[in-house]
Amino acid sequence: MKEKCSECGGTGARESSIQKCPECKGSGKPKSMNLMELSEKDVNSFLKGSSVCEKCGGSGEVEVKDPCPSCGGEGFLYSCDLCGKSIDHLIDGREICKSCNEVKVVHMLDDSCDMNELSVGKYYHAEVNNLASFGAFVNLNSNLRGLIHSSNIKAKLEPRERLIVEINEIRSDGKMDLLPRSVGEHKVVEVEKEMPVRISSELKDYVGKLVRIEGEVLQVKQTGGPTIFVISDEGGVIPCAAFESAGERAYPDIDSDMVVSLTGEVNLRGEDLQLEVKSMKQLKDERGKTVRERIDRILDQRAEPYDIEFLVKSQVLEDLRPAMKDVARIIKKAILRSRPILLRHHADADGMTAGVAIEKAILPLIREVNGQDGEYYFYKRSPSKAPFYEIMDVTKDISFALEDADRHDQKLPLVVMVDNGSTEEDVPAMRQALIYGLDMVVVDHHHPDKVVDDYLLAHVNPAHVGGDFGQTAGMLSTEVARMINPDVTEQIQHLPAIAAVGDRSEADEAYQYIDLVSSRYSLENLQDVALALDFEAYWLKFNSGRGIVNDLLNFGDSARHKQLVDLLCEQARAMMDEQLEACMPNVKSQQLPNGAIMNVLDVENYAHKFTFPAPGKTSGEVHDRICRKNEGKPIVTIGYGPDFAVIRSRGVKMNIPEIVRQLHEEIVGGGVNGGGHLVVGSIKFVGGMRKKVLSKLVEKIGQYEVDTEI
Numbered sequence: 001m002k003e004k005c006s007e008c009g010g011t012g013a014r015e016s017s018i019q020k021c022p023e024c025k026g027s028g029k030p031k032s033m034n035l036m037e038l039s040e041k042d043v044n045s046f047l048k049g050s051s052v053c054e055k056c057g058g059s060g061e062v063e064v065k066d067p068c069p070s071c072g073g074e075g076f077l078y079s080c081d082l083c084g085k086s087i088d089h090l091i092d093g094r095e096i097c098k099s100c101n102e103v104k105v106v107h108m109l110d111d112s113c114d115m116n117e118l119s120v121g122k123y124y125h126a127e128v129n130n131l132a133s134f135g136a137f138v139n140l141n142s143n144l145r146g147l148i149h150s151s152n153i154k155a156k157l158e159p160r161e162r163l164i165v166e167i168n169e170i171r172s173d174g175k176m177d178l179l180p181r182s183v184g185e186h187k188v189v190e191v192e193k194e195m196p197v198r199i200s201s202e203l204k205d206y207v208g209k210l211v212r213i214e215g216e217v218l219q220v221k222q223t224g225g226p227t228i229f230v231i232s233d234e235g236g237v238i239p240c241a242a243f244e245s246a247g248e249r250a251y252p253d254i255d256s257d258m259v260v261s262l263t264g265e266v267n268l269r270g271e272d273l274q275l276e277v278k279s280m281k282q283l284k285d286e287r288g289k290t291v292r293e294r295i296d297r298i299l300d301q302r303a304e305p306y307d308i309e310f311l312v313k314s315q316v317l318e319d320l321r322p323a324m325k326d327v328a329r330i331i332k333k334a335i336l337r338s339r340p341i342l343l344r345h346h347a348d349a350d351g352m353t354a355g356v357a358i359e360k361a362i363l364p365l366i367r368e369v370n371g372q373d374g375e376y377y378f379y380k381r382s383p384s385k386a387p388f389y390e391i392m393d394v395t396k397d398i399s400f401a402l403e404d405a406d407r408h409d410q411k412l413p414l415v416v417m418v419d420n421g422s423t424e425e426d427v428p429a430m431r432q433a434l435i436y437g438l439d440m441v442v443v444d445h446h447h448p449d450k451v452v453d454d455y456l457l458a459h460v461n462p463a464h465v466g467g468d469f470g471q472t473a474g475m476l477s478t479e480v481a482r483m484i485n486p487d488v489t490e491q492i493q494h495l496p497a498i499a500a501v502g503d504r505s506e507a508d509e510a511y512q513y514i515d516l517v518s519s520r521y522s523l524e525n526l527q528d529v530a531l532a533l534d535f536e537a538y539w540l541k542f543n544s545g546r547g548i549v550n551d552l553l554n555f556g557d558s559a560r561h562k563q564l565v566d567l568l569c570e571q572a573r574a575m576m577d578e579q580l581e582a583c584m585p586n587v588k589s590q591q592l593p594n595g596a597i598m599n600v601l602d603v604e605n606y607a608h609k610f611t612f613p614a615p616g617k618t619s620g621e622v623h624d625r626i627c628r629k630n631e632g633k634p635i636v637t638i639g640y641g642p643d644f645a646v647i648r649s650r651g652v653k654m655n656i657p658e659i660v661r662q663l664h665e666e667i668v669g670g671g672v673n674g675g676g677h678l679v680v681g682s683i684k685f686v687g688g689m690r691k692k693v694l695s696k697l698v699e700k701i702g703q704y705e706v707d708t709e710i
Contacts, residue, residue: 003521005076008068008075013067013068016062019061019062019064023053023055024053024055034631046445104123105186105188106183107189110123110190110279112279113144114143115174115195116166116193118176119167123166123186124166124167125188127163128141128158128159135148135149140228142304142483146176146178151659163180164181164182164186167177180288187270190281192212192279193489196212197212197213197261200273201299208266208275210263212262213233213264213275214260214262215232215238216244216259216260216292216295217260218237218338219411220257220409225246227240227249228240228250229280235336236519238273238362239274244276247623253282254535254696259291261281262279263278263279277651299333299337303333305329310479311479311496312509313512314508314509314512316462316467316471319465319467320464323460324476324480325483327441327443327460328484330414330439330521331414331636338369338370340379340404340413341414341416342401342413343418344393344420345384345417345418346386347541348386348533349403349472349502349503350419350502351418352533353496353499353502354418354478356479356549356553358473360488362379362481363375364485364487375426381544381546382544383541386420386425387420387424388446389426394430394432401436414440414441415440416440417442417443418444418476419443419444419446419477421456423447423452423657423676424675427451430452431455433455434455435580439457440455440456441458443473443477445463445471445476446469446676447529447657447676447678448464469677470507472505475496478496478499493517494517494520494553497513497521502533516592529552529553531568531569531572531573532569534617535569536552536568538613538614538617570613580621583601583607584625587622589626594703594705596633596636596651597626600627601618601637602641603615604642615641615646616639619637619647620646622639634651635651635652636650636701640690641683641689642690645679645694646678646681647676649679649682652701654679656681660672660673667692667693670689671685
């Protein structure tokens with residue numbers, strides 16, 4: 001094998017020094033000249049005194065180079081084609097070492113080879129195809145067949161018998177006369193057709209032509225006809241069809257995650273390209289490692305996020321930029337490697353806008369890499385009812401992922417969690433996910449617990465850089481989406497404003513995002529969309545509802561968007577009014593030692609169940625109504641049931657995650673857990689300890705400082 005010397009770059013020499021020209025002694029003038037050998041032009045030049053030394057060109061200096069010590073001045077390094085050892089020179093023009101030259105060589109042709117790779121007098125592995133009265137037809141590969149005449153057959157041959165043959169003659173019509181040979185000890189050399197390696201993104205220019213690609217097998221799908229190998233290289237992904245017989249697995253030794261060299265003809269299948277496989281083999285050892293490293297290096301470059309300017313001015317976002325780029329990079333890398341994406345988000349306005357922002361950014365890339373139907377195999381969005389990754393969620397995700405891996409030979413997915421995933425409540429589900437190899441990234445604004453970072457590849461949370469829940473998941477995810485695919489900016493720039501209104505953010509970023517789209521959406525419009533999303537999320541349950549959600553977010557027909565939002569808001573407000581009509585008379589209020597007004601409501605007994613609004617939303621609406629009646633006063637509202645409590649607060653500097661940890665430690669047998677934001681959250685406990693838990697909860701809230709400037 002011949003390779004350009006890396007030491008000298010193929011020049012055969014390396015620069016040594018600049019020295020005085022030995023020909024002209026540094027003068028730059030020729031030492032002597034034969035006028036009879038000069039042309040008329042040169043004579044005129046000479047007579048004018050402008051002739052120069054030929055060696056130095058008139059500079060008086062020459063560059064003196066020493067031969068490259070690595071290649072001995074040849075510019076190339078040679079290694080034996082058979083054993084791979086380094087060699088100093090060619091033997092009879094062949095790249096082969098002395099020891100291998102003394103051993104018989106038998107060539108094994110792959111299916112890409114044709115007559116151009118054959119030579120008279122060389123030995124080849126062959127297989128008997130069929131027998132005739134005048135001899136035996138044998139195959140050198142699937143394309144090349146020759147005849148062993150009966151006069152040269154000394155022993156009986158059987159169909160499919162393997163043997164070694166020598167090419168005796170290649171006729172002008174392409175027919176070959178072969179001789180059976182017994183060669184004893186020998187070396188086997190695999191022969192491929194000499195052709196450059198192409199990358200998948202170039203193949204549109206080679207339709208109908210034979211090409212070679214090298215890449216990683218992502219997927220093997222057996223159809224009723226051919227076997228489909230999905231190959232990934234630095235240019236993208238290309239499906240490759242190999243046919244043995246109907247429904248029979250072709251190349252059974254080739255499986256997912258292997259690095260292969262593949263030769264095939266480029267064809268169009270509808271609008272998508274496909275390779276019809278002629279030959280394929282696994283690349284092992286150093287060659288396979290080199291190809292894999294080359295692909296990874298190029299994919300890392302292609303997965304690099306865009307360095308965008310954020311839609312608003314925010315120091316928190318700037319400080320989060322490295323973490324956001326990490327998430328964007330991991331998502332892009334997964335898409336480029338055809339790894340399925342599972343997007344999990346909280347089922348409320350903030351979570352839905354966060355999820356849809358990422359969705360709009362990645363779907364075009366998934367289609368580009370995996371074809372127009374790629375999104376149906378490589379993407380899924382699922383809402384979570386709780387603001388954390390529940391055991392029920394991960395159980396479904398693992399089950400579906402394993403089924404897809406078995407049915408479609410897919411890799412297990414990358415789980416992208418938005419508006420959940422930051423708290424200790426997520427850990428049990430995360431531990432299950434890791435057992436099955438589901439990698440996870442998180443974009444969230446719930447108050448984070450450090451322990452979750454042990455289970456994540458990347459984690460975006462404003463609390464990590466001094467921010468808080470006011471920088472909502474919808475805002476953060478929109479900016480991450482733009483890092484992945486900035487072309488969707490115009491399409492999704494209204495989503496952060498909806499998220500801000502839906503999560504009642506009072507952060508400076510919220511007002512900037514709202515102002516950014518004020519020419520298209522009034523504050524009332526944004527509030528209506530957020531309410532419609534919350535209302536629809538309740539009825540969708542665990543369904544993503546992509547079509548309906550797209551209409552609510554105005555990604556389709558604007559007239560239908562307005563009609564749908566108006567209708568859902570009308571229905572939602574009617575149901576909330578009915579709920580509050582039942583609830584408000586049953587709210588009990590008291591003043592806490594810190595001056596805050598505490599309001600409690602038993603939502604189990606004094607609110608409609610199994611309908612909109614749910615207990616959390618009901619508690620929030622009760623809290624808002626009480627706040628409007630008590631302007632300027634610190635208010636805390638608790639809506640409780642048999643084994644849970646929902647907390648809403650205004651003007652009390654409390655820390656719900658810290659309260660939950662204290663209750664868990666102090667109330668033995670209470671089974672207290674939960675979390676959320678600092679002043680908005682929920683807790684769960686065992687029903688028999690409800691009275692003790694709620695009493696202790698109220699006691700702790702009464703100890704927090706209140707804000708006198710509301």
